[in-house]
Amino acid sequence: MLRKYYRLKSPFPIYSQALHHLGFDEQDQVSKWDQLRQVEKAKTYGYTHLLTIEENLPTAVLDAAKESNIQIELMVIANKELIDSDLFYRAGIILFLEEDQNLLEELVKSDSSKKFLFFISKRQSFIRSLKLLKDLGGIGHAFFPTKEKLDDNYLSTRQINKLIKNNPLLKFDPLPGLTPFDYRAPKDIELCPLISPLFEKLENKNVEDSIIIPVFNQREELLKTLKNLNNLKESGFEIIIIDDGGSDALYLERELLLENLRNVDFRFLRIPRVYPRKMGDGRFRAGIARNLGCLYARGSRIHFLDADVLVPENYLSQLRIDLENYDLVQIKRFDLKEEASKRIELCSEANEDDIEREGRDYWYNFFKTRDWNVLKNKWKYVCTYGLSCQKKHLDELGGISPFYLFYGFEDTDLGYKFHQAKKKFLLSDVVSYHQYHRNTRSEFKNSNYHRAKLLSNTGQIFYLRFLQPEIYNELIDFIRPSYNPLQIFKYPFSILVSLFKRERA
Amino acid sequence: MISVIIPTLKPGENLRKTLEGLSLQNISKEIQVIVVGNLKLPSPYLFNEFKGVFGDLKFFKTGEKGANVARNFGLRFSCGEKIYFLDDDCIIPRVNHLDDMAKKLDQLPPEIFALGGNYLLPPGTNKINQTYFHISNEWLRTSIYESEIGLSHNLVGGNTLYKREAFISGINFDSLLDFGGTETTLNESIKRMGGKLVLNFSFPVVHNQNVGLYQFLRKAYKQGKGKAFNTEKYKTVKNFAEYNLESNFYLELYNRFFSLGRDSLGKFQSSSFAPALKAISFLQEVTTTFFYRFCYKQIIEPIYYILHGLLPRLWLRFYYGFLHRVLCKIYYMSEYHWKTYIKPIWVFLKSRLFGG
Numbered sequence: 001m002l003r004k005y006y007r008l009k010s011p012f013p014i015y016s017q018a019l020h021h022l023g024f025d026e027q028d029q030v031s032k033w034d035q036l037r038q039v040e041k042a043k044t045y046g047y048t049h050l051l052t053i054e055e056n057l058p059t060a061v062l063d064a065a066k067e068s069n070i071q072i073e074l075m076v077i078a079n080k081e082l083i084d085s086d087l088f089y090r091a092g093i094i095l096f097l098e099e100d101q102n103l104l105e106e107l108v109k110s111d112s113s114k115k116f117l118f119f120i121s122k123r124q125s126f127i128r129s130l131k132l133l134k135d136l137g138g139i140g141h142a143f144f145p146t147k148e149k150l151d152d153n154y155l156s157t158r159q160i161n162k163l164i165k166n167n168p169l170l171k172f173d174p175l176p177g178l179t180p181f182d183y184r185a186p187k188d189i190e191l192c193p194l195i196s197p198l199f200e201k202l203e204n205k206n207v208e209d210s211i212i213i214p215v216f217n218q219r220e221e222l223l224k225t226l227k228n229l230n231n232l233k234e235s236g237f238e239i240i241i242i243d244d245g246g247s248d249a250l251y252l253e254r255e256l257l258l259e260n261l262r263n264v265d266f267r268f269l270r271i272p273r274v275y276p277r278k279m280g281d282g283r284f285r286a287g288i289a290r291n292l293g294c295l296y297a298r299g300s301r302i303h304f305l306d307a308d309v310l311v312p313e314n315y316l317s318q319l320r321i322d323l324e325n326y327d328l329v330q331i332k333r334f335d336l337k338e339e340a341s342k343r344i345e346l347c348s349e350a351n352e353d354d355i356e357r358e359g360r361d362y363w364y365n366f367f368k369t370r371d372w373n374v375l376k377n378k379w380k381y382v383c384t385y386g387l388s389c390q391k392k393h394l395d396e397l398g399g400i401s402p403f404y405l406f407y408g409f410e411d412t413d414l415g416y417k418f419h420q421a422k423k424k425f426l427l428s429d430v431v432s433y434h435q436y437h438r439n440t441r442s443e444f445k446n447s448n449y450h451r452a453k454l455l456s457n458t459g460q461i462f463y464l465r466f467l468q469p470e471i472y473n474e475l476i477d478f479i480r481p482s483y484n485p486l487q488i489f490k491y492p493f494s495i496l497v498s499l500f501k502r503e504r505a
Numbered sequence: 506m507i508s509v510i511i512p513t514l515k516p517g518e519n520l521r522k523t524l525e526g527l528s529l530q531n532i533s534k535e536i537q538v539i540v541v542g543n544l545k546l547p548s549p550y551l552f553n554e555f556k557g558v559f560g561d562l563k564f565f566k567t568g569e570k571g572a573n574v575a576r577n578f579g580l581r582f583s584c585g586e587k588i589y590f591l592d593d594d595c596i597i598p599r600v601n602h603l604d605d606m607a608k609k610l611d612q613l614p615p616e617i618f619a620l621g622g623n624y625l626l627p628p629g630t631n632k633i634n635q636t637y638f639h640i641s642n643e644w645l646r647t648s649i650y651e652s653e654i655g656l657s658h659n660l661v662g663g664n665t666l667y668k669r670e671a672f673i674s675g676i677n678f679d680s681l682l683d684f685g686g687t688e689t690t691l692n693e694s695i696k697r698m699g700g701k702l703v704l705n706f707s708f709p710v711v712h713n714q715n716v717g718l719y720q721f722l723r724k725a726y727k728q729g730k731g732k733a734f735n736t737e738k739y740k741t742v743k744n745f746a747e748y749n750l751e752s753n754f755y756l757e758l759y760n761r762f763f764s765l766g767r768d769s770l771g772k773f774q775s776s777s778f779a780p781a782l783k784a785i786s787f788l789q790e791v792t793t794t795f796f797y798r799f800c801y802k803q804i805i806e807p808i809y810y811i812l813h814g815l816l817p818r819l820w821l822r823f824y825y826g827f828l829h830r831v832l833c834k835i836y837y838m839s840e841y842h843w844k845t846y847i848k849p850i851w852v853f854l855k856s857r858l859f860g861g
Contacts, residue, residue, distance in 0.1 A: 033506065033537060033584045188581055198674040198698065219741070247681050250698045252742050270675030274577040275569060299595035 003049060003177035004398055005073070006042035006192075008035060008061075010054035014077060018097050018119040023181030024098045026051060035061045041192045043068040044295065046395065051075060051176065055087060075117070078103060083110065093117050093175070099124045101132055108138040115232045116140045117175055123152045127164075131172045141175040144464050146182055157460050157479050172467055180464050182403060182455075186282055188274040191402040193292060199254050200267040202238075207265060209237035209316060210297035210391075212304050214289035216277075217246040220327035221308035221435050226260045228347050231310050231341035234316045238265040240296055242289040245273030267296055279443050280407070280450060287400045287410035290384065294391070294399060302394060306385040308435040309333060310347040318430050319388050327393060327423035328415070331430040332367045335360060341436035350433050372425045382415025382425075386432055389418075397421060401465070405453040407443045416466065456480065507603055507666075508585030509539045510574030513593035516540070516547035519713065524551070526596040530559045532604050537561040541575040544568065571683035572662070580677055585669070589668040590688075592663030595710045598625070605667045606708050609698055613654065618700040619692070621660030622708030633721050634714055649704055657704035658696070662688035664710040671695055679738070685728030689735060697742075701797070 004383045005335055007023045009030050021316045039061060042050060050065055057072070065072050073092035082088045083106055093115045094107065107114070116133060118126045120142055133140045147154045155163070164172050174180070215222050215291065222241070229239060241260065243251050251270045253340075269292060277283060290304060305311070336344065339352035357364070366381050375381070384400075396415045404410040407505075418425070444450035459478040463471050472479070509527065513520055520540065527538060538559045540547050546566040556562055567578050576590060587607055597603070610620045623645060626638045641661070648659040665688070676698065679690040692702055716724065 029561070029563045031537065034582075035562060037584045188578060190581065194673075195675050196673050243675070247679075249738050249742050251675070252694060254741070272577065272580075272672075272675050272677040273680060274581055274677075275567075275574055323676075351541045390602075496829075 002396065002398055004047045005049045005051040005175075005178045006045075006047040006070075007181070008038055008050045008052040008054070008057075008072075010035070010052060010057075013053060013055070016077070016097060017439075017503065018095070018143075018145070021119070021181070021183050022095075022143065032058045032060055036064055037194075039064045039068065039070065039437055040071055041194055044194060045192045045399075046402060049073050050180065051093075062188065079105065087112055088114075095119060096126070096129070099126055099129055101129055104129055104132060105136065108133065108136045112138050113134070114139070115175070117143055119143050119145070120155065121145065122155055122159075124151055127163075127167060127170065129386055130167075130172075131454070134170065140171070142172040142467070143175065144182075144467070146180070146184070146464060148184060157463055157472065158339060160464075160467070163466065164469065169440055171322050174465065174467055178499065179401060179403060180461060185403065185405050186275075186281065189283060189285065189288075189405060190271075191288060193271055195269055195271060195292060197267045197269050197296065198251055200265075201258070201261075202267075202304075202429070203235060204238070204265050206236055207238050207298045209301045209303060209320070210293075211237060211239045211298035211303045211305055212242070212290055212293035212297065213239065213307050214242045214244055214286050214293070215246065215250065215307040216244040217248055218307045219248055219250050222250075223256075223260060224345060224435065225305070225307055225309060225311075226257070227345065228281075228310050228312075228314075230263060231259060231313055231346065232311075232316050233313060234320075235263070237316060238267065238298060240267045240269065240293045242293050243268070243270040244285055244289050245271050245277070255364065269293070269296065280454060282405050284405055284407050284443060285402075286384070287404055288402045291399050291402055294394060297391060300391055300417065303387060303388040303392050304384045304386070306434075308437070309385055310350070310433045310435065311345070311386070312347045312430060312432065315432070317417055318428060322426055322428050323390065325424070326426035327360075327389060328382070328418050329388045329426045329428050330372075330382065331388075331428050331432050333363070333385050333432050333434050334367075335434045336436055338436045344433070347433055354433075367427070369427065372427045377427055377470065379415035379419040380412060380474060382418070384411040384414075385434070386430075387411070387414075388428075393418070393423065404458050404461065406457045409455070409458040413465065416462075416471070452478070506535055506537065507532070507583045507587045507589055507607060508539060508579075508583035509589045509603075510576055510579035510583060511538070511540045511591050511593055512543070512572045512579065513540060513547070514543045514570070514572075516542050516545055516551075516593070520547060520593050523550060523591065523593055524555050524598055524712075526598075527591070528555060528599055530597065530603050531601050533558055534560050536603065537563070537583065539563045539565065539579040539583055541565045541567060541579045543570050543575055544570075553820075571680065571687075572660035573678035573682055573687050574680050576678045576687075577680055580672060587666055587668055588672070589666045590662060591710070594713045594715075595624070595663050596713065598709065598711055602708060602710075603666075609705065609708075609784075610666055610668065613703060614700065616701050617654075617703050618668045618695050618710075619665055619702045620658070620662060621665040621702065621704050622710060623704070623706050624661060624664065625709045627711055627713055630715075633718060634716060637716060637721060637724065638712070645704065655703045655705050657702050658692075659689065659702055660692055660702050663712070664708070671700060674698070680805055682731060682734050684730040684734065685724060686731040686735075689731065692737065693735065693739070694841070 009025050012024065012029060013021055035058070039050065047070065050070055052072060053075050055074070056078075063073070069131060074087075074090055075095055076087055076091040078094050078096050078100070078102060082094075083103075087093075088107070088111070093116065096104070096116060097116045101235070104116070104424040108116075112216065118129065118140060120126050126142070130140055130142075144160050145154045147156050213222070214226070226239070241257075251268065254268075257266065257268065271285065271289060271292065273283070275281075275283070294302060301320070303316075303319065311331075319329055319331075334350075335356040336350065336354050337356045340350070344350050344354065369375060372378055374379070397414075400410050401413045402410075404413065444454055455478045459475045463475065463479065511520070511523060513684075524538070524540075527533065527536075530536065536559055538561070540563070542565070544566070547564050549564075552562065552564055563582060565578055565582065567574050580588065587610065589603060589606070591597075599605075606620060606622070610617070613620065623642065624638065626635065630638075645657075645659065645661065649655060649657045676691065676694045678687065683688055695702065
């Protein structure tokens, strides 16, 4: 079983910006009740360890963790008083905020099995300490915080990459199991929500496949997709719909969904929103929604599907065959033109002429390839619009990472994890059609400038999670985009164009 | 354990009074109090003052306007089995208010998700507040459809205890709704999911509302807007309001026949006043029809639409403030002077012109 850390929120022992970056809250308001709730969350999402900075946890919390088989690991900030103290022996991880080689030497000598975590910023390079640790035979990990402003003390991704490149003998591994935390993430977002289904229809007991569909204000598109799924000839599958807190009243339309899904088992879940959603506000929760769907999936195979993808009749039968020999299977998806999207109800009605060709070369060239596994950096093509895999593999790899809250990369992250575990990829022959994407639906308002801005944020997080040079080389355009200054004018111009279009219609 | 969530727009003296009222509760050590300010964080002095009184005290800031955003924010950080929503201008009068409410909710059948109380008006309030209180109280009274337990369609937002089960499947307050009747969407959703609400008049809370004329009108406008929002939201949902459609129909019928009876004044009476009354009613009819036909579109509608455009943007206030400042500049006057010299003159003139 893979090690997975859940951060237990508690008051800071010493105030430090580093603790913020490690995902702890600077609150002296955390109570026993809050911590018990967090233990419950950790248990339902399959976390193995609780990471805490509080020396004396309440006994109720300790008991709750013990009951649910979760180990508690204490993280202590290194200082001179730590040597030969009781706290040092209780601690699992020792966090170094400042470079002090004498202290490091003494601590390693007294117990070499401890894990040392180095918080690396511009001022402290920690290269000498890491060399020393390597000579002494200790275990060390590096933690690079995300750079937020130009003038803060943290290293940019380019500098980090340079540092790693120049010191090939040193190991700058991230702490395994500890997902990086973006300090800019909104406070109201719950990464592991505890939610039970709003309504469900469970008649079939032998469910093999679970189709997981997250929705956000896409009522019409979803109804078309469900109509197509209702046409599948196979039985023994269920559909899990997750409403990502849309502002429409979809969650109240139980009768409508029951009408549309007569032959199929389904579950409907809803993740509430605290704030009204604005595009590009860092509250993009598709990964969280899919994880929640996986919690309630009964089938051994999991199929992620977008709410606006029309699938053919052989969708499940073909994927079942494909998943016997391969681990990660992705379907082909072609975009429909606007008028065709309105006309077409079933996937079989679509023709060659209805497909939009403009600006889709990246995906359409990929769909021409015969063997996905031969491609260089194959993980970058993994996308959750129509992705299938075994549930046990997902559980082993820790599911989808929930912290990509800006836009994108949660699927690429999953692909990279599958790639690291040496799983076999397959581009399936199933052809699906993507309904027309409205301008207002777009997270980046269909503007390349906004898209680049959002993707550079998430690209950084993705790189810091794995610290692999191949990711940096591949995603350099995303992480450090070269702006075309004229593109700034494109967004207001596109609004003008859309206004005129509406008038004509 | 009960979580008490208090949304506040302007945390100040009102909030202190509310917290003081809460601190006197007999189960104050077993409650978690979450105060959520919209644009302003409540002061740390207040936090230190009440820190030890409750089992847990949290202060937050949402950074955005809207009572529902604040309530949702509190809900996200709450961990009680029951959640109590209290407004920042309410004071709990009884010591065992929360305890009794929780016990009452436990006794009720399991499909009941919420128990609400009513508001009380403190003595010595003005006519505007009395009217507003009367309207909201009547609205509450008419929404009860089963008098034995007190099953109701609506509950007030500032004095309601919910079970955690009401929120466990992802329902919360609609964050887009910040006009009026903010809690209505949540109650509507709970009812549609098969839950029921109970209103009990034995759990009152003193509501220290102090609205002026402007706020009173704005409240009316905003509540109308909230109504429109709800009808728009549930437009696509089938069988909307199936439970109150029938009663609405009868209400409408009743109103029609009531107005028929009112208008037939004198028609079947044989008293000597009948001809005079007939003449009055005829005159009334003529004047109203004339008014509607010739004046309504020309006069009332334009004024209404101008106000409709101006009210939400506070232009009127802005113009008034601006003009006042300019006048003060011209006559070298402060606001003090305005009140002491100009106002008595105006009062004098008014009495001469309009006769007192």
